[in-house]
Amino acid sequence: xxxxxxxLPTLSVQEGDNSIINCAYSNSASDYFIWxxxxxxxxxxxxxxxxxxxxxxxxxxxxxxxNKTVKHLSLQIAATQPGDSAVYFCAxxxxxxxxxxxxxxxxxxxxx
Amino acid sequence: xxxxxxxxRYLITVTGKKLTVTCSQNMNHEYMSWYxxxxxxxxxxxxxxxxxxxxxxxxxxxxxxxxxxxxxxxxLILESPSxxxxxxxxxxxxxxxxxxxxxxxxxxxxxxx
Numbered sequence: 001x002x003x004x005x006x007x008l009p010t011l012s013v014q015e016g017d018n019s020i021i022n023c024a025y026s027n028s029a030s031d032y033f034i035w036x037x038x039x040x041x042x043x044x045x046x047x048x049x050x051x052x053x054x055x056x057x058x059x060x061x062x063x064x065x066x067n068k069t070v071k072h073l074s075l076q077i078a079a080t081q082p083g084d085s086a087v088y089f090c091a092x093x094x095x096x097x098x099x100x101x102x103x104x105x106x107x108x109x110x111x112x
Numbered sequence: 113x114x115x116x117x118x119x120x121r122y123l124i125t126v127t128g129k130k131l132t133v134t135c136s137q138n139m140n141h142e143y144m145s146w147y148x149x150x151x152x153x154x155x156x157x158x159x160x161x162x163x164x165x166x167x168x169x170x171x172x173x174x175x176x177x178x179x180x181x182x183x184x185x186x187x188l189i190l191e192s193p194s195x196x197x198x199x200x201x202x203x204x205x206x207x208x209x210x211x212x213x214x215x216x217x218x219x220x221x222x223x224x225x
Contacts (some may be wrong), residue, residue, distance in 0.1 A: 032211055
């Protein structure tokens with residue numbers, strides 16, 4: 001079945017630096033991908049999504065890159081702030097599927 | 113405000129005592145789902161519902177029941193809770209699944225003694 005994995009369980013960056021969180025998926029039929037942010041004591045919060053007909057999508061300070069050839073996606077956060085400290089999950093699904101498959105999460109820590 | 117509301121947020125109970133965790137969404141979403149989150153295992157789907165009266169098993173359905181009698185509510189029922197069901201539970205909803213992000217509640221932390 002589908003599996004989604006994150007490359008690093010933890011990541012520390014300096015405040016103001018850019019951070020990149022990576023994710024790999026196994027199912028080549030996956031065509032919709034989502035990044036979530038989970039802060040302590042809260043549920044996962046939607047950050048940004050991307051469909052397989054795109055290879056890049058930008059939001060406010062965030063960019064998601066999708067490489068379908070190697071089944072890899074990444075979340076880039078520009079000019080990280082203390083409020084960016086959280087666990088970040090990627091998730092994948094495909095049109096017609098009935099479930100979203102989540103990676104295990106990367107804990108991002110912002111150092112002052 | 114668009115939201116998914118779970119109750120209770122915290123519960124400590126004992127083995128075998130039936131409990132229900134409620135979930136309600138105010139976005140008129142068709143798809144709803146329950147997950148449990150455990151350290152090292154990530155989010156695992158318990159049950160999901162594509163629409164009213166339509167429910168299906170996820171990856172870890174054993175020991176759980178759900179119902180979807182109306183669109184906004186999707187309660188999770190533990191008929192005879194056991195300690196291995198101690199976990200953090202999340203309810204989520206979305207309009208569709210393959211092209212819309214799921215919105216999550218803030219979680220219910222269950223401790224089964």
